[in-house]
Amino acid sequence: MPKINPQRLLNDLKHLRTFGATGPGVVRLSLSPVDMDARRWLAGRMSDAGLSATIDGVGTVFGRSRNAGPALLIGSHTDTQPTGGWLDGALGVIYGLEIARALAECEETRHFAVDVASWIDEEGTFSGFLGSRSFVGEDVDEAIRGARNREGVLLGDALKQAGLIDAPCVRLDRARYRAYLEPHIEQGGRLEAHGKSIGVVTTIVGIRELKLRFSGQRNHAGTTPMSIRRDAGAALVAFIARMDEAFRALADADTVWTVGRIELDPGSFSVVPGAAAMHLQFRDASAERLHAMETALAALIRDFNAEGKVSVAITDSEPPEAPVVMDPALQAQLADAAEAIAPGQWERMPSGASHDAQVIAHHIPACMLFVPSIGGVSHDFIEDTAEAHIVLGCEVATRAAAAILRKTSG
Amino acid sequence: MPKINPQRLLNDLKHLRTFGATGPGVVRLSLSPVDMDARRWLAGRMSDAGLSATIDGVGTVFGRSRNAGPALLIGSHTDTQPTGGWLDGALGVIYGLEIARALAECEETRHFAVDVASWIDEEGTFSGFLGSRSFVGEDVDEAIRGARNREGVLLGDALKQAGLIDAPCVRLDRARYRAYLEPHIEQGGRLEAHGKSIGVVTTIVGIRELKLRFSGQRNHAGTTPMSIRRDAGAALVAFIARMDEAFRALADADTVWTVGRIELDPGSFSVVPGAAAMHLQFRDASAERLHAMETALAALIRDFNAEGKVSVAITDSEPPEAPVVMDPALQAQLADAAEAIAPGQWERMPSGASHDAQVIAHHIPACMLFVPSIGGVSHDFIEDTAEAHIVLGCEVATRAAAAILRKTSG
Numbered sequence: 001m002p003k004i005n006p007q008r009l010l011n012d013l014k015h016l017r018t019f020g021a022t023g024p025g026v027v028r029l030s031l032s033p034v035d036m037d038a039r040r041w042l043a044g045r046m047s048d049a050g051l052s053a054t055i056d057g058v059g060t061v062f063g064r065s066r067n068a069g070p071a072l073l074i075g076s077h078t079d080t081q082p083t084g085g086w087l088d089g090a091l092g093v094i095y096g097l098e099i100a101r102a103l104a105e106c107e108e109t110r111h112f113a114v115d116v117a118s119w120i121d122e123e124g125t126f127s128g129f130l131g132s133r134s135f136v137g138e139d140v141d142e143a144i145r146g147a148r149n150r151e152g153v154l155l156g157d158a159l160k161q162a163g164l165i166d167a168p169c170v171r172l173d174r175a176r177y178r179a180y181l182e183p184h185i186e187q188g189g190r191l192e193a194h195g196k197s198i199g200v201v202t203t204i205v206g207i208r209e210l211k212l213r214f215s216g217q218r219n220h221a222g223t224t225p226m227s228i229r230r231d232a233g234a235a236l237v238a239f240i241a242r243m244d245e246a247f248r249a250l251a252d253a254d255t256v257w258t259v260g261r262i263e264l265d266p267g268s269f270s271v272v273p274g275a276a277a278m279h280l281q282f283r284d285a286s287a288e289r290l291h292a293m294e295t296a297l298a299a300l301i302r303d304f305n306a307e308g309k310v311s312v313a314i315t316d317s318e319p320p321e322a323p324v325v326m327d328p329a330l331q332a333q334l335a336d337a338a339e340a341i342a343p344g345q346w347e348r349m350p351s352g353a354s355h356d357a358q359v360i361a362h363h364i365p366a367c368m369l370f371v372p373s374i375g376g377v378s379h380d381f382i383e384d385t386a387e388a389h390i391v392l393g394c395e396v397a398t399r400a401a402a403a404i405l406r407k408t409s410g
Numbered sequence: 411m412p413k414i415n416p417q418r419l420l421n422d423l424k425h426l427r428t429f430g431a432t433g434p435g436v437v438r439l440s441l442s443p444v445d446m447d448a449r450r451w452l453a454g455r456m457s458d459a460g461l462s463a464t465i466d467g468v469g470t471v472f473g474r475s476r477n478a479g480p481a482l483l484i485g486s487h488t489d490t491q492p493t494g495g496w497l498d499g500a501l502g503v504i505y506g507l508e509i510a511r512a513l514a515e516c517e518e519t520r521h522f523a524v525d526v527a528s529w530i531d532e533e534g535t536f537s538g539f540l541g542s543r544s545f546v547g548e549d550v551d552e553a554i555r556g557a558r559n560r561e562g563v564l565l566g567d568a569l570k571q572a573g574l575i576d577a578p579c580v581r582l583d584r585a586r587y588r589a590y591l592e593p594h595i596e597q598g599g600r601l602e603a604h605g606k607s608i609g610v611v612t613t614i615v616g617i618r619e620l621k622l623r624f625s626g627q628r629n630h631a632g633t634t635p636m637s638i639r640r641d642a643g644a645a646l647v648a649f650i651a652r653m654d655e656a657f658r659a660l661a662d663a664d665t666v667w668t669v670g671r672i673e674l675d676p677g678s679f680s681v682v683p684g685a686a687a688m689h690l691q692f693r694d695a696s697a698e699r700l701h702a703m704e705t706a707l708a709a710l711i712r713d714f715n716a717e718g719k720v721s722v723a724i725t726d727s728e729p730p731e732a733p734v735v736m737d738p739a740l741q742a743q744l745a746d747a748a749e750a751i752a753p754g755q756w757e758r759m760p761s762g763a764s765h766d767a768q769v770i771a772h773h774i775p776a777c778m779l780f781v782p783s784i785g786g787v788s789h790d791f792i793e794d795t796a797e798a799h800i801v802l803g804c805e806v807a808t809r810a811a812a813a814i815l816r817k818t819s820g
Contacts, residue, residue: 188633205632209679220788221668222615222693222762223598226661228786233669234654240647251636258631259643260679267671269619269691271789281679283632352632376638378630379681 002099002106004398006391009098012045013390016078016094017086025381026086029149030079030121030130031059031158038078042093042118049101051116057169058140059120059162060131061093065100067113069176072405073364074099074397075117075132076182077356079125082150085185085383091371091390092183093118099398103405112405113176119356126155132356136172136363172363179330179404180366182357183397185385189376190349197392198338198346199370200331203285204358205254205350206323208294210280212301214239216310218266218274233264233273235310239300240278246296247282250289254350257282257293277315285323285350324358330367330404337400338369342392353378369397412509412516414808416801419508422455423800426488426504427496435791436496439559440489440531440540441469441568448488452503452528459511461526467579468550469530469572470541471503475510477523479586482815483774484509484807485527485542486592487766489535492560495595495793501781501800502593503528509808513815522815523586529766536565542766546582546773582773589740589814590776592767593807595795599786600759607802608748608756609780610741613695614768615664615760616733618704620690622711624649626720628676628684643674643683645720649710650688656706657692660699664760667692667703687725695733695760734768740777740814747810748779752802763788779807 019038020028028035039061046053046063053063061078065071076092096116103109119131127143134140147155159165191199216230240259247257261279280297284290304312331348338346349370357366371393374384429448430438438445449471456463456473463473471488475481486502506526513519529541537553544550557565569575601609626640650669657667671689694700714722741758748756759780767776781803784794 186633187630188635189638190633190635193638207632218790219786220597220763221666221670221691222617222764223596223600223788224666224762224786225598225600225663226666227663228599228603231668233672234650237647237650237669240644241651244644253635253637256631256634256636258641258679258682259647260631260674260681260683261677262643262672262674264670264672267689269668269670269689271670272668273670279677279679281631352634353630354632376629376634378633380628 002102002109002398002402004098004102004394008101009094009391009394010387012094012097013087013090016042016090020080023381024086025383026080026084027082028078028080028084029082030123030125031162035079036162039118042078045097046116049097050104051100054170055164055167057164057167058130058134058159059164060135060170061118062170063097063100063116065113065115067111069113070178070405071113071115071176072401073115073117073177073180074401075119075180075356076184077122077131078118079121079123081123081379083379083381085378085380087185087383087385088378089122089184091185095183095394095397098394099401102398103402109402109405112402114401122356125149126158129356129359132359134169136359174364177364179327180357180360180364181369181397181401182355182366183369183393184355185378185383186370186373187353187378188373191347191370191372192374192376194347196345196347197342197372197389198396199349200334200338200346201326201351201368201370202331202348203326203350204324204355205283205285205352206287206290207281207283207321207354208290209318210314211316212278212280212312213315214276214310214312216274219272221270221272224272229272230309231272232276232310235312236262236276236278239304239312242300243297246300247293250292250296254352255284255289256352283352287323321354324361326361326367327365330365333403334367334369334396334400337396337403341396341399369393412512412519412808412812414508414512414804418511419504419801419804420797422504422507423497423500426452426500430490433791434496435793436490436494437492438488438490438494439492440533440535441572445489446572449528452488455507456526459507460514461510464580465574465577467574467577468540468544468569469574470545470580471528472580473510473526475523475525477521479523480588480815481523481525481586482811483525483527483587483590484811485529485590485766486594487532487541488528489531489533491533491789493789493791495788495790497595497793497795498788499532499594501595505593505804505807508804509811512808513812519812519815522812524811532766535559536568539766539769542769544579546769584774587774589737590767590770590774591779591807591811592765592776593779593803594765595788595793596780596783597763597788598783601780601782602784602786604757606755606757607752607782607799608806609759610744610748610756611736611761611778611780612741612758613736613760614734614765615693615695615762616697616700617691617693617731617764618700619728620724621726622688622690622722623725624686624720624722626684629682631680631682634682639682640719641682642686642720645722646672646686646688649714649722652710653707656710657703660702660706664762665694665699666762693762697733731764734771736771736777737775740775743813744777744779744806744810747806747813751806751809779803
């Protein structure tokens with residue numbers, strides 16, 4: 001049975017943390033100089049582990065095992081949010097590296113093939129999931145030509161600057177892979193609240209993002225009686241209350257919805273808002289429930305407009321992201337490994353956040369494993385996970401990896 | 411009995427409209443080149459009317475009658491909002507000019523003294539009510555040193571640019587004045603809704619302006635269950651609903667309250683807002699009711715904080731403006747004049763908007779007369795009043811002016 005080296009795992013995670021370290025957190029935006037330094041270091045560590053390592057034409061670091069398949073692909077991302085935590089995606093990448101090393105060091109599993117990836121730009125500094133999308137063969141040329149970071153730098157120019165623009169891109173070889181495994185921090189507080197150490201992900205939730213605009217009548221806030229106002233801001237507030245009620249009636253414990261932004265126009269003390277806008281996002285693991293929420297929202301909008309004082313319309317919406325179910329057989333193997341190493345300390349759960357696994361799951365069987373986030377915090381400098389949980393998560397993933405490959409290589 | 415010249419009145423209003431004309435509206439911000447052109451034209455028209463006209467050290471245009479007092483002071487303002495209407499304060503200033511002319515042309519009233527003022531910066535391009543505040547002797551030196559317009563220009567520099575900085579300031583001579591009259595457009599839709607032509611103002615409402623801040627916990631919008639969120643935006647929405655209920659229980663038909671601005675932090679689709687802020691204004695003619703609303707708000711804040719999930723506090727508040735009651739004897743004289751000229755077509759009403767009269771009323775008896783605003787619109791390019799109402803309002807004001815001065819000069 002392969003065994004990880006906890007100190008080596010933690011040392012690598014801590015060394016990776018030094019690239020872009022900012023207080024307890026990390027600022028390592030895709031393709032920034034410090035991110036490129038981290039990628040070169042990671043490629044070196046992959047080579048040290050016996051993998052054939054490259055940084056591909058979009059920036060993904062890919063370490064390919066020299067063993068023949070069927071292979072297990074393990075990956076996540078080492079880029080961060082503008083105020084990122086030190087683990088986030090880094091955990092899964094270094095897990096992959098450590099699992100490749102652990103299997104290579106074990107007589108029984110040394111012929112197993114584990115490939116490791118750090119997908120570029122999961123966080124969308126330029127274009128979200130760029131690395132995994134490129135890997136599975138989606139067309140990313142438009143993103144390379146047109147996507148810009150917050151400073152206005154074109155992705156193509158950043159790739160030139162990083163010396164990558166002419167490098168070949170790593171592409172999915174379906175025949176090689178048995179499965180994709182993405183370990184990650186939970187980014188929520190559920191495992192901690194339940195006193196659990198390991199999450200086996202059932203589904204990556206689907207997402208709807210909409211902008212709603214309310215149109216009323218701008219008026220003087222002193223001279224316009226309440227009775228004749230067509231206050232778009234007040235209408236927005238009333239709409240949210242009705243929407244909350246409708247969504248609560250449809251929700252289960254994991255359904256979430258968020259009004260992340262509200263704008264009143266003109267936004268002055270003395271003016272009754274003539275227009276108002278809100279950003280609404282809702283997420284659920286069930287495609288049916290997402291559809292029911294959309295239907296409820298449409299009915300609310302219809303009713304609201306029928307009342308006539310202030311009108312409301314959806315002005316913009318992101319392409320819907322459907323829920324992505326993790327491969328049931330792989331879930332079972334993660335669950336078996338978790339039960340063997342940490343009996344009773346694991347649970348199945350949806351992922352409320354998006355991950356590269358949702359891109360790759362459309363092409364090869366995929367699964368995810370979570371470790372607890374302290375206080376449920378992520379995308380923040382104070383994001384952290386107990387070292388015992390970091391080590392335990394890698395042990396479970398290693399056991400599952402060996403089992404997945406044993407089943408097919410044995 | 412003095413008689414106005416309707417065509418002269420309308421011609422002067424229309425000529426004033428040409429300074430800063432923008433479509434049907436006017437952009438004539440205090441001390442801008444076009445505003446100074448308008449002030450010089452106005453001073454010329456005052457001189458033509460036999461008044462001793464000056465533009466004073468803050469920009470107020472003041473036309474003093476050459477007759478001895480007791481005098482009636484008639485005024486308003488000719489500066490506009492960034493998207494101003496053509497009448498707004500201009501109406502009251504040109505009424506003053508026309509009333510001075512009409513009284514001078516009538517044998518019976520030619521010895522009456524009518525002074526006319528266009529107070530600078532009522533709209534607060536630099537510092538609201540600057541002209542009337544300077545006139546009554548308030549210290550405006552700090553405003554001259556520190557107040558800036560939206561372009562960042564200091565008031566002092568704008569006065570230098572206009573060639574006014576060394577001009578003397580006109581000061582209130584209490585012994586001269588019997589009363590102050592400010593005619594103005596209503597800026598609301600009440601007269602129109604009631605089918606009336608003239609409003610006799612009872613009170614200029616008091617105003618409270620507050621900023622409230624809600625503090626919760628910023629979280630990932632996908633991974634944070636609704637049950638454990640401390641969503642500052644959702645709390646703000648719930649707070650507004652409770653506040654509306656509490657204020658409705660205290661309000662009369664003229665009480666108004668407005669949430670003019672809402673900000674959620676960080677304002678992104680994918681982040682549960684950790685903080686939220688709102689701008690609240692409420693107005694009422696009764697000091698007691700304003701106090702009751704403040705007390706209700708404080709109780710709501712206390713209750714909200716006792717629930718503990720998201721805290722709320724008042725972070726900023728403007729100095730309260732107390733309601734200002736118009737002089738009852740002057741109200742009666744306006745009412746008599748209205749009833750004589752337009753029987754049954756007038757009503758008493760509060761002013762929901764602020765006016766220079768509230769500054770001057772603390773020093774000499776003051777009153778206001780309103781004419782209807784079409785559609786209740788003001789501070790907008792499409793602001794307008796029917797010509798018949800413009801003429802009628804001036805006839806009523808002229809009759810009242812003669813009566814006020816007759817009473818004391820006769």
